[in-house]
Amino acid sequence: MRWGIVQFPGSLDDRDAWYALCRVMGAEATLLWHRQRELGGVQCVVLPGGFSYGDYLRCGAIARFAPIMESVTRFAAQGGLVLGICNGFQILCESGLLPGALVRNQGLSFICERVWLRVENAQTPFTGLGRPGELWRLPIKHGEGRYVVSGAELARLEQRGQIVLRYVDSAGRAGPDANPNGSLNSIAGVCNERFNVFGLMPHPEHAVEKLLGGEDGLKLFRSIEAHLA
Amino acid sequence: MTGRPHRAQSDLAEADLEAALAHGLSAGEYERIVAGLGRRPRRAELGVFAVMWSEHCSYKSSRVHLGKLPGAGARVINAQGENAGAIDVGDGWAAVFKIESHNHPSFVEPYQGAATGVGGIIRDILAMGARPTATLNSLKFGAPQHPRTAYLTRGVVAGIGGYGNCVGVPTVGGETSFDPAYDANILVNVFCLGLAPASRLASARARGPGNPVLYVGSATGRDGIHGASLLASAAFTADGQDKRPTVQVGDPFTEKLLIEACLEALESGAVVAIQDMGAAGLTSSSAEMAARGGLGIELDLDRVPLRQAGLSAYEILLSESQERMLLVVERGREKEVAAIFARWELACAVIGRVTEDRRWRVWLGGAEVANIPVELLTSEAPRYERTARPPLPDNKAASAGRGGEQGFERRAPTSVEQALTALVARPNVGSKRWIFRQYDSLVMSNTVVGPGSDAAVIRLKGTGRGLALVVDSNSRACWLDPYLGAVFTVIEAARNLACAGARPVGLTDCLNYGSPESPAVMWQFVRAVEGIRDAALALGLPVVSGNVSFYNETAGQPIPPTPTIGAVGVLEDVSTRLTQVFKRPGDLVALLRTGRPSLAASEYAAVFGAVRPPEPPRGSDADEPRGRQEAADTCVLPSPVLAREKRLLETLVVLAERRLIESAHDLSDGGLAVAVLEACLNPEGFLGAEFELPEAEAGWQRELFGEGPSTVVVSLRPGREREVAELAGAAALEFRLAGKVSEQPRLRLAGLADLDVDELAHRYQQAVEAALDGYGR
8 A cells, every 4th residue: 555645834743654654664655745736546645743834823724725635635535544643633623524623732831742542443444453442652742732522523423433542541541630631531533424534643653663662653554554455 | 534534524433433332342343343444334334243243253252262172083074164063973974963052032032032042053053964853952040939930931941842843853852950040141052963964064165156145044024133143242231121122033834944945955966055044144144154165245135035125234134034044056056946945935035146355245226235355254353362360259250140049948957858858849850841841852753762861862763873962061060160060061961971871972062151351250261161171182072063152141140150061972773772760670779980979069058058169258158157167068079080981981881782781870960869769760660779878977968969970870680790890890980789679669778768759759740840830920
């Protein structure tokens, strides 16, 4: 399979995603420039972390108007897999490809640290190699990662199993002490209703090598590979 | 003209001189300008001289001394005549690194001051053709209870994060301390390291007359005129707040684009020379490039991208708008380079050309506004051999900024528990997690050891190698003895690298001092340079770059002498890197020693007893009874044996490379007791330790809480002690088994204390937040 990683001006983790996929996993990945309209036949599109267009307005609010987003939206509508990491998650919410929004962390500060996540739904294309309730250790690094959504929508998300990852403590318990940014219901990652678009605040591409602190992120990328194989 | 000047002309001359003085130039300097030009300077020219001859840009008070620092070394590439030297770190890679201050702007406007400090040093590294790969910072704030400290701390930390996180360069480490001596003049020193293939380092030397000069990046505005140059070249007065408009505003997004576009342009091979527009903006970047190449430059200001119409030549030349670079490009390849910048949506304009006539000529609206010999702006700028004199006891500058704190606990602690419990809650000792958690330390996927250890470690992709990075300072020691304090600082930096398993390979320095016009301050400065020189030579480390920040004083009160040292080490195999934490119960705890710890300049002395200068206390100080009797213990720094220090570094690296030890941690604030506690705080689960005092008869105060270059705490698997002891013995180092790591998280000190690690850890981890809490946002 071939991965496509979108580069917006201000994308920062684009090269890291590329390194994780190509150099660590040995996969094939191409960088997709924000102004192009073609996706070049990739099977999974990654919207990487960073500060697209500086994020001087709401995070992701400008990126959703990038020419490439028309193609990404069409690709998603056709059932193509789209993975949004951090800023990519914010862009997916701004584009309406995912429900909800990401607002300023409850503590008002940027947070960079490793957190524990619980796999809530292991039947998605993004988590198929995990077990339900399995704990993953991934880093977060964001100032605007607090997931919010309307009460009615939240109930639907929970009911349909669209909440894929939740912040928990090392024993797997969710709660205010294990919720770094104040996200509703400790939500760290959500899928759309068709389960082909997934956004998460943690960075799987920064957890692919033991030398750098862990490799749980590989489970996510390998799940996608396995799904498409 | 002969004879007596007309009255009108003498008025004119007087007005000129007044304008020069208002620009911060001296009467003598003004005369020198007139003599050099052979005429009166025009208005824009006067502004240009004022910034180019400012302390910040010309190093006029420091240059005669900086030549003493060793710049050469087997691994050094192109130290001469460029912005900084580079170090060959193996496998064809060069590391470029530098540290710079942004003290005054950060005191005036903490967020933007610190943010643009990060932006500036990143561009410095970029200008050498290297990809900025990691930053660290050294921060000095006033006492936590000072009304502005919490505001300044929060602002600076948010500014560093705001810029660094958005520009995509990880902040991998640093140090922060609080001391009332910095109440009215904080320090923000930022270090950046970049990597480039050794064969592809860029030059800041203009070449090829006729080659076009390109301006790239943000448009020029009125912001920051005289910002870095003049703000940093004068002491603060009580109205320092009024200088806020001279602080620039950073745009990290544009800087990110600038990094990518410049690296792409450099890769094209079309760029002959590159320089960032930092202090004194377009003026200094163009004049310095011309000077390095022994050439001239012509600039047409009508072609400079402007943020608003109607800027004067003076404003365009002196603007310190951020995120701008100046390029000299091979003639005929302008379009190719312009296309790269267009792709990144950045302004790019040909604004001049390189000439042969060694003159710096500038036009606006078809009229020549400046025509100055390049050398007069650069190499012929004034240099002063300022008077340096050790302070007399009644010299105010000498007693200024001393480390003794208001409100320290006068009563000495009666138990280890009391002392340690108090010390770990001090923001100087406690974890800086509250600070570094706000920085992206992971982007670029190289961070092997992030903030919070002795040194940060990044890997060099594709090579198996690693680099260790650290910044260190010790202002209390430098205040007691500016020479030994500087020696201590270099040793500490090198030790921190070796504790990560890395072989130190190079240094950079940021020298923060009061006014060079004070002989006592100048003496502190000269002694520090000599200290850095002696330590660097003895350890075999070149000083490849540096920065001097004078005038760190407010209302006549200078800061303590504060040389900050940035250091870089190489790990041949990054998998041998060490961290400070104990790894498993049952491991042995041992001490490697080069000398005895000392309470002089220690955190313990700052809390429980005044740190005093060696001269007899005078005036109100004499009323305090403790001064003299404790002098021997707390006022005289021990002299380290540099040859022994060098052997310690080598031994640590060998121990790491042969995988004979599991952890290594150098003594720092709080001494051995705090070092052992920190080693227990393994993030995978806290451990404990039982150990005995090495020299119980010397008194637990000094043995447990003494600092200085003395001891490294290591842990090792049982059974390896003989081999480790042999290596230490071969290097004539003291090696002493002191105890072992325990599963139960308790700190057990034979006969002296049995403390709960969790409780201490809680106080330790909350220290910074708790100290700032309740002091405003």
